[in-house]
Amino acid sequence: MRLLPQTNWHGWQGSRKRRSGVETKELKDCAADLWEAARMLHDGQVVGIPTETVYGLAADARNPQAVAQVFAAKGRPADNPLIVHIASMEQLTEIAAEVPPLAKRLAEQFWPGPLTMILPKQASIPEITSGGLDTVGIRMPSHPVARALIRLSGVPIAAPSANISGYPSPTTAAHVMRDMQGKIAAVVDGGPCTVGVESTVISLEGADSVRILRPGYVTKEMLESVAAHVSLDPAILHQLKEGQTVRSPGMKYKHYSPRAHVILADGSWKGFAALVEQRKTAHTYALVFDGEGETLSVPILTYGKNDQEQAQQIFSKLRELDDLGAQLVFVRAPSADGVGLAVYNRLIRAAGFEVIQV
Numbered sequence: 001m002r003l004l005p006q007t008n009w010h011g012w013q014g015s016r017k018r019r020s021g022v023e024t025k026e027l028k029d030c031a032a033d034l035w036e037a038a039r040m041l042h043d044g045q046v047v048g049i050p051t052e053t054v055y056g057l058a059a060d061a062r063n064p065q066a067v068a069q070v071f072a073a074k075g076r077p078a079d080n081p082l083i084v085h086i087a088s089m090e091q092l093t094e095i096a097a098e099v100p101p102l103a104k105r106l107a108e109q110f111w112p113g114p115l116t117m118i119l120p121k122q123a124s125i126p127e128i129t130s131g132g133l134d135t136v137g138i139r140m141p142s143h144p145v146a147r148a149l150i151r152l153s154g155v156p157i158a159a160p161s162a163n164i165s166g167y168p169s170p171t172t173a174a175h176v177m178r179d180m181q182g183k184i185a186a187v188v189d190g191g192p193c194t195v196g197v198e199s200t201v202i203s204l205e206g207a208d209s210v211r212i213l214r215p216g217y218v219t220k221e222m223l224e225s226v227a228a229h230v231s232l233d234p235a236i237l238h239q240l241k242e243g244q245t246v247r248s249p250g251m252k253y254k255h256y257s258p259r260a261h262v263i264l265a266d267g268s269w270k271g272f273a274a275l276v277e278q279r280k281t282a283h284t285y286a287l288v289f290d291g292e293g294e295t296l297s298v299p300i301l302t303y304g305k306n307d308q309e310q311a312q313q314i315f316s317k318l319r320e321l322d323d324l325g326a327q328l329v330f331v332r333a334p335s336a337d338g339v340g341l342a343v344y345n346r347l348i349r350a351a352g353f354e355v356i357q358v
């Protein structure tokens with residue numbers, strides 16, 4: 001079902017220009033630009049879009065050629081499925097083959113918002129979108145630009161984070177331009193993302209049980225207000241062994257890593273400072289909490305004073321460290337509570353699981 005069955009796409013033909021393949025248009029959050037981006041999505045092109053979590057690389061989830069361009073632009077492994085973004089509950093039933101009562105309760109509580117549910121997929125979702133799986137990750141974003149684009153384009157939008165595969169996710173339109181200029185049709189600037197880390201990804205494990213595959217802004221405690229049992233997948237905090245089954249394909253790849261060598265140091269400030277002074281080499285930086293670090297002999301960046309600020313800032317600070325030419329970065333590990341678990345999960349991957357207890 002098209003959300004806007006009356007839309008006259010041919011009315012736009014006059015203003016239509018062929019994309020050269022090198023120029024990525026920078027669009028704004030205004031009606032004319034949103035219509036232009038929606039038309040591009042409808043026509044099977046790829047557009048960088050803001051969501052409340054991170055910027056996404058959006059394409060029509062039902063169009064295999066469009067989705068193939070997303071994988072190509074990111075350099076994303078073909079078995080890592082994309083999340084499909086919707087703007088209404090009617091769209092949910094067009095994409096999921098089954099919507100159990102627990103999924104409905106979770107949607108009622110957390111949508112629109114940063115929660116992705118893995119559900120059996122409809123045949124309308126091609127295998128390229130689901131990474132060859134018979135399930136699909138679905139989320140209803142709350143960001144007004146993302147919602148407008150889904151509605152105006154009339155298509156469900158597949159959108160992974162808009163970074164080059166393996167690099168920190170983008171939380172501003174400038175980050176997207178840095179990674180995607182010349183590879184995609186356009187980027188819509190909707191300002192900096194408010195959440196800053198990707199959605200919580202869950203699978204439903206029974207009538208009243210949920211498993212968190214990737215932590216995000218929607219925490220275990222929040223999910224426990226709806227589901228009786230909520231478990232954390234071991235891959236969230238532990239490195240998978242060779243050949244170990246992975247429930248979420250994204251968990252097995254190196255991820256969120258800047259070019260700099262990142263070491264995560266978990267423990268006291270005293271232990272952190274001693275480690276930095278002992279191990280520092282050329283172009284060494286420290287990424288610490290607000291108000292810390294003045295006594296260190298290496299340059300510092302800070303990333304907030306609580307879990308929400310850390311989530312908002314972590315990816316932009318990792319990117320900034322690359323811009324500064326950092327080669328070695330010691331990061332103060334956040335507390336793994338609340339949204340902090342999501343930040344911790346991203347940082348251990350950015351560090352290639354090099355975590356030192358201090």
Ligand code: AMP
Pocket residue numbers: 080081082083118130133135136137159160161198199201213214247248249250251
């Ligand atoms: P990103 O697109 O970068 O936000 O990553 C999406 C995450 O959701 C990855 O970790 C995927 O592995 C996970 N995901 C998406 N669809 C599925 C699915 N059908 N089953 C399991 N995990 C999924």
Ligand code: MG
Pocket residue numbers: 160161169
């Ligand atoms: Mg990603």
